[in-house]
Amino acid sequence: MAERRLGVVMNGVTGRMGFRQHLVRSVLAIREQGGVALSDGIRVVPDPVLVGRDEHKLRAIAAAHDLDRWSTDLDAALAGPDELYFDAQLTSVRESAITRALAAGKHVYTEKPLAHDLEGALRLVRLAHEAGVRTGVVHDKLYLPGLLKLRRLVESGFFGRVLSVRGEFGYWVFEGDLQPGQRPSWNYRTEDGGGIVRDMFPHWNYVLENLFGRVEAVTTKAITHVPERRDERGEPYAATADDAAYGIFELSGGIVAQINSSWTTRVHRDELVEFHVDGTHGSAVAGLHRCVAQHRVHTPKPVWNPDLVDATPFRDQWSPVPDNREFENGFKAQWEQFLRHLCDDGDHPYDFLAGARGVRLAEAGLESSREGRRVEISEVRP
Structure with a gap:
């Protein structure tokens, strides 16, 4: 069966939620099952780039899970061909990082809250619309x-x-x-x-x-x-x-x-x-x-x-x-839904505007x- 590799810049994977729920139990679990099937039979397989501030933690996570792509330089990671940016950082730095990802033309899937305040959240809504990309905010519960x-x-x-x-x-x-x-x-x-x-x-x-x-x-x-x-x-x-x-x-x-x-x-x-x-x-x-x-x-x-x-x-x-x-694990189920939305026009109503309402x-x-x-x-x- 044909596969499509989807590069995912994953920022904040050294934190508890980013590592356990999003990297291990979602993205790597999806890879292990052979990706997500689209309507045409092609399977989308996420290929993560691990991003964070702690080189030692990144190196250890990558080695433990047989991954060879990681970086402490977010801008360098965003300059690559990977299509999707994911953010699981502290709320206080999320808006800045997502803004840089949007400027690089990346689709964005992110933990909540979307930003520290409503003004920042709506700013991201507008930037995403101008960039013409697809967005999603975690609604795991x-x-x-x-x-x-x-x-x-x-x-x-x-x-x-x-x-x-x-x-x-x-x-x-x-x-x-x-x-x-x-x-x-x-x-x-x-x-x-x-x-x-x-x-x-x-x-x-x-x-x-x-x-x-x-x-x-x-x-x-x-x-x-x-x-x-x-x-x-x-x-x-x-x-x-x-x-x-x-x-x-x-x-x-x-x-x-x-x-x-x-x-x-x-x-x-x-x-x-x-x-x-x-x-x-x-x-x-x-x-x-x-x-x-x-x-x-x-x-x-x-x-x-x-x-x-x-x-x-x-x-x-x-x-x-x-x-x-x-x-399924709730985080993994929403990752699969968002990947279908991104690659196959599937439904995913939990976008940046939904995040702004929160x-x-x-x-x-x-x-x-x-x-x-x-x-x-x-x-x-x-």
């Missing part, structure tokens, strides 16, 4: 098994009229004294683009707008619960970014969503993220992998009586939504928290 099952319920009309969504996301990120922190220290410094609002609200935007409706207003309380942490060297530093955010999102159609995002909570739920959806005809709870549902004809009739211990097994009254298919929600959330008010969100236009 839409490809999780739990949310794919939830989408199946939504599209089947299971819920009737959706009333509300409640989301819980987070876990305890160690401060670095008792145990090393399991997230990079820049996440907790505003000056480096950190903060849970900037990190997670772009996710919540695409989850909500693709499953339930456009976010029309937000009310948020963002807070730094842990003011001091220790970095990767064990040195103390001031945590200047928010590590928890409590948000109310008003969606089109009158749906109300409440989502708590926290790196300062201990988990007492089945998965690290869960969405509880209530509708007139049924309800569901979806996590990363599992999804359970309860139709109105199976809904019990609790009676409030605080004087008696309620022995009702409420969790047992929900039915699992079956897999009914084999689910940045807008993060900005609105921070504005709401700072000013202590509800913030309406107008439609984002380039």
Whole structure:
């Protein structure tokens, strides 16, 4: 079967997400399976160029995975014939790098958030349009098994009229004294683009707008619960970014969503993220992998009586939504979709403008928290 090599300049592969999810579990996994099949039978095989600032890490990654192309010089990598640029760097340097990639005529696929602020995101939208290239922003949570099952319920009309969504996301990120922190220290410094609002609200935007409706207003309380942490060297530093955010999102159609995002909570739920959806005809709870549902004809009739211990097994009254298919790694599935979009005119609606909407929600959330008010969100236009 004929193959087409597609050169991919991958910037930021020495970081956790860039290495594990995008290089190893996506691009190299796609290569291992023989590429992505197009409609004409040709298979597109990604050929990565690893880019980063640490020569020793790049050299080690390349050697471990039998790769011979890597560079610490982004401009030199962009000067080559490779067609696609991918960015998994810190948010604070992403806009500059993508701007250089667009100037070099590259198509771009990038981690979120697209830029540090809406102005920068829209600037990239315009530059991409002028360059005539295709763009994509990672929307990985839409490809999780739990949310794919939830989408199946939504599209089947299971819920009737959706009333509300409640989301819980987070876990305890160690401060670095008792145990090393399991997230990079820049996440907790505003000056480096950190903060849970900037990190997670772009996710919540695409989850909500693709499953339930456009976010029309937000009310948020963002807070730094842990003011001091220790970095990767064990040195103390001031945590200047928010590590928890409590948000109310008003969606089109009158749906109300409440989502708590926290790196300062201990988990007492089945998965690290869960969405509880209530509708007139049924309800569901979806996590990363599992999804359970309860139709109105199976809904019990609790009676409030605080004087008696309620022995009702409420969790047992929900039915699992079956897999009914084999689910791919979510990052890999979106890489495959984007490669088809790039090479075969396949559908991929998650472009730079979609990424800009996520940045807008993060900005609105921070504005709401700072000013202590509800913030309406107008439609984002380039």
